Amino acid sequence: MPHSLEGSAKGPVSGERGGWVGKSVRKKDAHRFVTGAADYAADLIRPGTLYVSLLRSPHPHALIREIDIAQASRAPGVVAVMTGAGIRALTRSMPTRVPRERFPGPTDVWCLAVEEVIYVGQPMVAVVAERQADAEAAKSLIRIEYELLDPVLEAQAGAESISPTARREWSTNVVFQDKIRQGDVDAAMSGAHCVVSGSMRFGSGTSAPMECRCYVADWNARSGRLTLEGTMQQPHPTRWLLSQALDLPETSIRVVAPSMGGTFGLKMVGHPEEVIVSVLSRHLERPVAFLEGRDECFLANAREQLHEFQIGAQADGKIIAFRDFVRADVGAIGAGGGWLMAFVTPTVFPTVYDIPNVAVDSQVVTTNKPPWQGVRGYGKETANVVMERAVELISAELGMDPLEVRRRNLVPGSGFPHRLPSGLNVDSGDYEGALDQLGGLFESERWMARKATPNGGRGIGIGYAFELTPEGASFPGSMPSGFETSMVTLDPTGTVRVATSVTSPGSGNETGIAQLVADVFGLHPDRVTVTQGDTDITPFGGGNTSSRSLMFGGVASVLAARDLRDRIAICAATLLQADPGKMEFTRGKIAVSGEPDRSLAFEQAVATIYTQAYSTAKDVELPLQVTRTYRSGNVRHTPDEWGRISSYPSFPYAVHAAVVEVDTQTGCVSVLDYAAVHDCGVVVNPGLVEGQFKGAVAMGIGAALWEELLHDIDGSTRTTRLKSYVLPRSTDLPNFRIGHRCTPSPFNPLGVKGAGESGFGGAMAAIANAIADALGEQGRKLARIPCKPEVILDLLEGGQP
Amino acid sequence: MTEHFQITLNGKLVETDIDSRALLIEVVRDCGAKGAHIGCLTGDCGACSLEVDGRLAKSCLVLAVSAAGREVVTIEGSRDAIARELQSAFVACNGFQCGYCTSGMIMVAIALLRANPSPTEAEIRNAISGNLCRCTGYEDIVRAIASAADALRGRTFERNT
Ligand code: FES
Numbered sequence: 004m005p006h007s008l009e010g011s012a013k014g015p016v017s018g019e020r021g022g023w024v025g026k027s028v029r030k031k032d033a034h035r036f037v038t039g040a041a042d043y044a045a046d047l048i049r050p051g052t053l054y055v056s057l058l059r060s061p062h063p064h065a066l067i068r069e070i071d072i073a074q075a076s077r078a079p080g081v082v083a084v085m086t087g088a089g090i091r092a093l094t095r096s097m098p099t100r101v102p103r104e105r106f107p108g109p110t111d112v113w114c115l116a117v118e119e120v121i122y123v124g125q126p127m128v129a130v131v132a133e134r135q136a137d138a139e140a141a142k143s144l145i146r147i148e149y150e151l152l153d154p155v156l157e158a159q160a161g162a163e164s165i166s167p168t169a170r171r172e173w174s175t176n177v178v179f180q181d182k183i184r185q186g187d188v189d190a191a192m193s194g195a196h197c198v199v200s201g202s203m204r205f206g207s208g209t210s211a212p213m214e215c216r217c218y219v220a221d222w223n224a225r226s227g228r229l230t231l232e233g234t235m236q237q238p239h240p241t242r243w244l245l246s247q248a249l250d251l252p253e254t255s256i257r258v259v260a261p262s263m264g265g266t267f268g269l270k271m272v273g274h275p276e277e278v279i280v281s282v283l284s285r286h287l288e289r290p291v292a293f294l295e296g297r298d299e300c301f302l303a304n305a306r307e308q309l310h311e312f313q314i315g316a317q318a319d320g321k322i323i324a325f326r327d328f329v330r331a332d333v334g335a336i337g338a339g340g341g342w343l344m345a346f347v348t349p350t351v352f353p354t355v356y357d358i359p360n361v362a363v364d365s366q367v368v369t370t371n372k373p374p375w376q377g378v379r380g381y382g383k384e385t386a387n388v389v390m391e392r393a394v395e396l397i398s399a400e401l402g403m404d405p406l407e408v409r410r411r412n413l414v415p416g417s418g419f420p421h422r423l424p425s426g427l428n429v430d431s432g433d434y435e436g437a438l439d440q441l442g443g444l445f446e447s448e449r450w451m452a453r454k455a456t457p458n459g460g461r462g463i464g465i466g467y468a469f470e471l472t473p474e475g476a477s478f479p480g481s482m483p484s485g486f487e488t489s490m491v492t493l494d495p496t497g498t499v500r501v502a503t504s505v506t507s508p509g510s511g512n513e514t515g516i517a518q519l520v521a522d523v524f525g526l527h528p529d530r531v532t533v534t535q536g537d538t539d540i541t542p543f544g545g546g547n548t549s550s551r552s553l554m555f556g557g558v559a560s561v562l563a564a565r566d567l568r569d570r571i572a573i574c575a576a577t578l579l580q581a582d583p584g585k586m587e588f589t590r591g592k593i594a595v596s597g598e599p600d601r602s603l604a605f606e607q608a609v610a611t612i613y614t615q616a617y618s619t620a621k622d623v624e625l626p627l628q629v630t631r632t633y634r635s636g637n638v639r640h641t642p643d644e645w646g647r648i649s650s651y652p653s654f655p656y657a658v659h660a661a662v663v664e665v666d667t668q669t670g671c672v673s674v675l676d677y678a679a680v681h682d683c684g685v686v687v688n689p690g691l692v693e694g695q696f697k698g699a700v701a702m703g704i705g706a707a708l709w710e711e712l713l714h715d716i717d718g719s720t721r722t723t724r725l726k727s728y729v730l731p732r733s734t735d736l737p738n739f740r741i742g743h744r745c746t747p748s749p750f751n752p753l754g755v756k757g758a759g760e761s762g763f764g765g766a767m768a769a770i771a772n773a774i775a776d777a778l779g780e781q782g783r784k785l786a787r788i789p790c791k792p793e794v795i796l797d798l799l800e801g802g803q804p
Numbered sequence: 805m806t807e808h809f810q811i812t813l814n815g816k817l818v819e820t821d822i823d824s825r826a827l828l829i830e831v832v833r834d835c836g837a838k839g840a841h842i843g844c845l846t847g848d849c850g851a852c853s854l855e856v857d858g859r860l861a862k863s864c865l866v867l868a869v870s871a872a873g874r875e876v877v878t879i880e881g882s883r884d885a886i887a888r889e890l891q892s893a894f895v896a897c898n899g900f901q902c903g904y905c906t907s908g909m910i911m912v913a914i915a916l917l918r919a920n921p922s923p924t925e926a927e928i929r930n931a932i933s934g935n936l937c938r939c940t941g942y943e944d945i946v947r948a949i950a951s952a953a954d955a956l957r958g959r960t961f962e963r964n965t
């Protein structure tokens with residue numbers, strides 16, 4: 004689909020056509036990753052660095068009576084042992100990303116527990132030693148006396164007024180409740196031809212990137228400056244956090260994020276260890292490193308929710324009412340923003356469907372499980388699964404083809420922008436077109452035929468699912484509230500430098516930004532360097548969350564580059580004796596439009612500006628450095644007439660088809676085939692976007708089938724290894740056939756929408772639907788995800804899942 | 805307890821004092837071969853894959869002292885034609901995103917292609933099944949290994965004709 008890059012932004016677009024945008028340019032510095040030369044956080048630990056190991060709480064809820072560290076302090080190699088009381092004398096509490104007033108009780112979060120522990124795994128004592136093994140060994144010498152308190156380990160009971168509280172000083176465990184209303188659901192349900200109810204319980208899940216977290220702090224006593232290097236996708240928010248916790252001005256802190264071995268939300272700001280290494284380094288005046296163990300990485304909790312839903316339709320398949328109640332168990336409240344995911348779930352309903360009457364009630368409950376940390380999907384995945392299960396159930400009740408029911412209820416292409424009941428403003432889409440396109444990609448007839456064969460068809464299930472994945476989270480009051488900034492500089496030899504606030508989790512967004520900027524100047528992307536993840540060099544911004552990198556950081560870069568191009572055009576026009584409005588930037592040259600012979604090299608114009616600032620270039624504004632911020636035109640923080648705000652500007656979507664085979668003896672599921680059509684607006688680098696999408700689908704399949712964090716009745720995490728928290732392996736997955744569509748976002752100057760997260764929720768939903776299809780009548784009772792073998796066997800035996 | 809320790813790492817003799825509790829992956833990284841990564845230390849992820857005396861190993865499952873005197877090769881020391889072809893195929897096929905699993909994947913692929921120059925897709929998927937990748941969904945890794953195998957066979961064919 005042709006689309007002008009100009010969009011709603013002003014300025015000439017010459018030089019941006021037929022360029023690098025839309026090409027699968029290879030990832031920048033790719034050779035470093037395949038030769039082992041890329042530096043990840045742990046690779047930066049220098050000799051002489053101390054290691055910290057954390058003694059963590061064995062109790063879900065207790066008061067700390069006494070801590071005896073005498074023996075541990077004398078253990079071999081140990082340099083220091085720090086308790087919560089010690090930390091309290093050296094720091095302030097960690098600020099929460101969400102304003103404190105939003106909580107129903109005090110939210111002082113200390114990096115080491117002070118007085119009260121509220122989850123198993125909470126850091127209590129930090130042991131610092133010359134070697135990691137020494138620090139670990141000394142932990143067994145610490146004696147702690149506790150007074151045990153009643154823990155809250157289940158959200159439903161925890162929400163009741165008679166429940167003990169997960170934090171002593173809180174009077175309730177209900178952190179937040181929301182009511183979303185559109186139309187009159189009660190009336191519509193009673194007038195409906197048929198109504199179906201169901202429930203869905205989601206187990207806890209986690210991001211589990213291959214690289215665990217790592218932080219290295221280095222306090223320079225001579226300059227009074229702290230450098231923190233590590234696995235941080237939000238370097239500026241981390242600097243903000245450290246500035247408050249350490250009571251240091253931001254100018255005395257540098258936060259650096261080197262190459263990241265994946266994050267998927269885990270490495271957002273707000274982990275206690277960011278503060279622990281920093282304060283210890285300042286205290287001991289030596290570099291201090293924290294290397295997270297894989298077992299500790301599994302403390303990152305998320306996703307546990309229960310949904311009870313109801314859907315009503317007319318006899319012709321038109322869905323007229325949808326209702327959902329969702330209760331989320333967000334564990335303990337930490338300084339990070341992971342638990343905000345529970346806020347997001349209810350806002351996504353009813354996804355891609357145009358349903359006049361909607362009611363969603365949500366309840367966010369804190370318990371004494373480990374705190375939620377960000378994870379791909381960010382709460383949107385569960386809404387998509389519930390919606391897609393509801394559509395399947397109502398189709399079965401109506402005796403209609405579920406694809407036909409979907410078709411009848413999709414928001415039509417002419418229906419955008421489209422307001423969701425939560426107030427979110429869906430920018431654009433072509434849902435029906437995507438469904439048609441999927442038909443060409445997925446051989447439904449072949450699989451239906453196979454399913455119909457008496458022997459070969461045993462256990463085969465076909466599942467479809469749409470997903471709507473709002474992106475670009477911009478929450479009011481949050482640090483920051485959702486904008487990104489880029490600074491573009493032209494050096495005297497004509498090289499282009501972009502320093503941007505968005506960081507790369509390993510997705511390759513730096514390459515996309517280089518392509519965008521290269522097109523503005525008509526240069527090769529190799530001439531553009533992109534610097535990310537260093538608070539001394541890059542401007543302030545949120546970093547990498549919510550697939551924001553190109554839709555915010557890319558746009559900011561293009562806006563800055565266009566300003567610079569206008570400056571250069573003035574000088575080029577003087578040199579070529581032409582009109583500045585007629586300058587065309589292509590292939591490293593600046594030419595008069597329509598007269599390719601009247602041209603000069605890009606670098607000649609730049610050099611002239613540097614050397615002839617008082618003559619030829621006297622009208623050119625200096626410096627050749629421009630900083631621009633992009634704030635979305637589709638975010639609204641002032642409430643609308645229904646009292647709702649809109650915190651997500653961008654709405655990529657996808658439609659998926661999956662074929663599974665369920666072994667009815669063992670309950671094991673294999674995925675036989677997979678196809679999907681994805682639309683994230685204008686695509687800057689198709690290869691990278693498709694890679695992200697396929698990765699998200701793989702993760703969604705894992706979350707639907709195998710991945711679950713299990714907590715014991717004492718609140719401890721039982722799945723502490725990759726043997727017990729089961730990620731998809733190469734032999735578990737088929738190849739994916741991916742189709743792309745492009746409905747540009749009219750609100751974004753480049754037409755782009757977020758990419759990277761979508762694929763996940765749709766895959767979870769498509770797999771769930773395929774399993775339910777395979778199980779036939781029993782499948783309608785599917786009410787538990789992940790669909791592990793025991794869940795399926797329970798269903799087959801007709802038990803309660 | 806420290807012990808005197810000696811290995812050949814990527815062709816160079818290395819002598820150092822090590823903690824007798826140390827794992828091979830830890831020592832190899834301390835000696836500067838940071839291309840070998842740690843993902844779990846329990847043998848589940850394969851990020852630490854390297855070669856000991858020509859045989860593929862998950863180096864977090866090897867006590868460093870038990871590898872004394874041996875020849876260890878990590879991604880940094882893998883420079884033969886198979887390694888180079890795999891490296892360019894991983895780049896060309898988007899066989900990685902964050903790159904954290906990549907050195908381990910390539911070490912496994914080198915061992916595979918040495919033993920089996922024409923692996924089927926299923927054989928490739930089997931070979932890398934001990935290595936986790938959280939980013940790609942594996943498809944592009946499998947494609948990269950297959951295309952490296954193709955390219956290498958093409959070369960052998962050219963040489964033989
Ligand atoms: S670190 Fe060795 S297998 Fe994971």
Ligand code: FES
Binds near residue numbers: 902903904905906938
């Ligand atoms: S590329 Fe990130 S883990 Fe494989």
